[in-house]
Amino acid sequence: xxxxxxxxxxxxxxxxxxxxxxxxxxxxxxxxxxxxxxxxxxxxxxxxxxxxxxxxxxxxxxxxxxxxxxxxxxxxxxxxxxxxxxxxxxxxxxxxxxx
Numbered sequence: 335x336x337x338x339x340x341x342x343x344x345x346x347x348x349x350x351x352x353x354x355x356x357x358x359x360x361x362x363x364x365x366x367x368x369x370x371x372x373x374x375x376x377x378x379x380x381x382x383x384x385x386x387x388x389x390x391x392x393x394x395x396x397x398x399x400x401x402x403x404x405x406x407x408x409x410x411x412x413x414x415x416x417x418x419x420x421x422x423x424x425x426x427x428x429x430x431x432x433x
Contacts, residue, residue: 363417366413369409370410373402373405374406376406377399377403380395384396
C-alpha cells in the first residue's frame with residue numbers, strides 16, 4: 335500500500351565533489367521541503383473550505399482538518415529530526431578529525 339510520500343531510499347543526493355582521494359556527498363532536502371509545502375497547502379485548503387461553509391461545517395470536516403494538521407506536524411517533526419541527526423553526526427566526525 336503506497337502512502338504517496340517519498341521514501342528515504344528515493345531521496346537523491348545532490349552534491350558530489352571530490353577533494354584529492356576523499357569524496358563528499360550531500361542530501362537533497364528539497365524532497366522534505368516540497369512535501370511540507372504540499373501538506374501546508376492541503377491544510378490551508380481544508381481551512382478555507384471550513385471557513386466558506388461558516389456555521390454549516392460538519393464534524394467530518396473538522397476530523398479531516400485534524401488529520402491533515404497531524405500529518406503536517408508529524409512530517410515537520412520528522413524533517414527536523416533528520417536534519418538534527420545529520421548535523422550531530424557531521425559535528426561528531428569533525429570533532430574526531432581534529433584529534
